[in-house]
Amino acid sequence: MVDRRQFIKKASGTLAALGGLSLFQRSGLATATGAEDSTSLDALPGKKALIKKTYRPPNYETPVSYFDAPFTPNNIFFVRYHNAVIPEVKAGEWRLRIGGDAVRTPLELTLEQLRRDFKPVEIAALCLCSGNRRGLFQPHVPGVQWGSGAMGNACWRGVRLKDVLAGAGIGKSAMEVSLDGADSGVMKTTPDFIKSLPLAKALDENTLIAFEMNGEPLPHWNGFPVRLIIPGWTATYWMKHLTAVNVMSKPFDGFWMKTAYRIPKDRFQGGQFSSQETETNRPITEMVVNSLITNLVDGQTLPTAKPMEINGVAWDGGNGIEKMEVSTDGGISWHQATLKQDYGRFSWRQWHHVFVPKHPGEYRIMARATSHSGACQPNEPIPNPSGYHHNAVQKITIQVA
Numbered sequence: 001m002v003d004r005r006q007f008i009k010k011a012s013g014t015l016a017a018l019g020g021l022s023l024f025q026r027s028g029l030a031t032a033t034g035a036e037d038s039t040s041l042d043a044l045p046g047k048k049a050l051i052k053k054t055y056r057p058p059n060y061e062t063p064v065s066y067f068d069a070p071f072t073p074n075n076i077f078f079v080r081y082h083n084a085v086i087p088e089v090k091a092g093e094w095r096l097r098i099g100g101d102a103v104r105t106p107l108e109l110t111l112e113q114l115r116r117d118f119k120p121v122e123i124a125a126l127c128l129c130s131g132n133r134r135g136l137f138q139p140h141v142p143g144v145q146w147g148s149g150a151m152g153n154a155c156w157r158g159v160r161l162k163d164v165l166a167g168a169g170i171g172k173s174a175m176e177v178s179l180d181g182a183d184s185g186v187m188k189t190t191p192d193f194i195k196s197l198p199l200a201k202a203l204d205e206n207t208l209i210a211f212e213m214n215g216e217p218l219p220h221w222n223g224f225p226v227r228l229i230i231p232g233w234t235a236t237y238w239m240k241h242l243t244a245v246n247v248m249s250k251p252f253d254g255f256w257m258k259t260a261y262r263i264p265k266d267r268f269q270g271g272q273f274s275s276q277e278t279e280t281n282r283p284i285t286e287m288v289v290n291s292l293i294t295n296l297v298d299g300q301t302l303p304t305a306k307p308m309e310i311n312g313v314a315w316d317g318g319n320g321i322e323k324m325e326v327s328t329d330g331g332i333s334w335h336q337a338t339l340k341q342d343y344g345r346f347s348w349r350q351w352h353h354v355f356v357p358k359h360p361g362e363y364r365i366m367a368r369a370t371s372h373s374g375a376c377q378p379n380e381p382i383p384n385p386s387g388y389h390h391n392a393v394q395k396i397t398i399q400v401a
């Protein structure tokens with residue numbers, strides 16, 4: 001169980017260590033200079049040590065070596081918040097309110113009702129922050145300077161949002177469904193983190209209100225008691241500590257839809273959101289095809305003439321992975337890697353390749369995924385103002401001696 005006092009005590013300890021600078025100020029400073037320390041490990045209550053990016057709000061990423069597994073354990077799963085007031089929700093007191101101007105009968109549900117009255121569904125799905133690898137963009141882009149660890153693959157169990165909405169009844173004028181969680185900003189002026197979905201996505205059979213993650217209740221930091229799962233879409237829509245769902249006849253115009261999480265139109269494949277589009281940009285939606293090497297690190301030394309294992313994961317926005325290719329000579333030749341077990345089109349897919357380096361020297365290892373849609377990772381990240389969708393082909397240099 002999360003001990004909030006312990007967390008606050010730890011937070012004030014860190015404040016003192018920073019010589020009076022608030023963490024908010026410090027993170028602002030760090031972002032401006034690009035000097036944020038991305039190697040400091042720190043454990044939130046109930047979690048193992050994660051890579052701390054900011055303390056308030058808590059933004060912690062998972063060390064990449066933990067991704068060398070089909071599912072990411074709950075106690076090492078990354079944590080991302082926009083606002084710093086995160087109440088510890090009590091299961092018995094929690095209520096989910098279904099309302100909005102385009103709903104027929106507003107509803108209020110307890111956790112027990114949610115578990116008892118609707119059909120349970122389980123889906124393996126990757127939870128990926130839109131800004132994962134933002135820290136690798138050149139030139140530098142403002143925002144949390146994530147490395148590769150703002151993601152995790154889990155098996156989610158819950159009920160369909162569409163079944164819950166059917167209980168309330170959807171009016172003919174319905175256009176979007178907004179989502180709010182129990183967390184909020186420190187100051188009244190901070191925009192509350194509220195997102196919206198196009199009606200069709202809210203009614204998709206894979207869109208879940210989840211109360212379990214990898215067979216256990218959701219950890220506090222990952223949304224206890226329930227969060228939304230939007231398989232295939234980036235995690236910005238995966239509302240944690242979900243408290244309110246509103247069916248609306250107009251586009252939701254809050255800060256986190258209208259201003260943040262937007263990408264230039266026509267620069268990335270997939271995922272329209274027509275009610276939220278402008279002439280030039282649109283909300284981020286589906287994840288793009290991507291992969292990551294999980295068992296090797298840049299600069300590592302490995303022995304000559306011994307099999308070199310290259311493992312990793314690959315994913316996309318729900319088409320599934322068609323093939324995974326690995327190069328050990330800096331992209332001159334490519335070899336097909338073996339895809340491991342398929343846990344469904346929204347899960348990441350583990351892959352594996354073995355190669356024997358015959359001679360000592362430097363080896364440039366590269367990995368690229370192709371999705372069933374035919375999309376392939378680009379050689380360079382696609383520039384965009386907020387540093388989303390970094391999916392460039394990864395390059396790692398290994399010394400063979």
Ligand SMILES: Nc1nc2c(c(=O)[nH]1)N[C@H]1C(S)=C(S)[C@@H](COP(=O)(O)O)O[C@H]1N2
Nearest residue numbers: 078079080081082129181222235236238240
């Ligand atoms: N209530 C709430 N839900 C939220 C957020 C938030 O700030 N508050 N951030 C979103 C974003 S941008 C991401 S990347 C994911 C992160 O999920 P995690 O913290 O469980 O890893 O939560 C999403 N849901």
Ligand SMILES: [Mo]
Nearest residue numbers: 129130131236
């Ligand atoms: Mo995110």
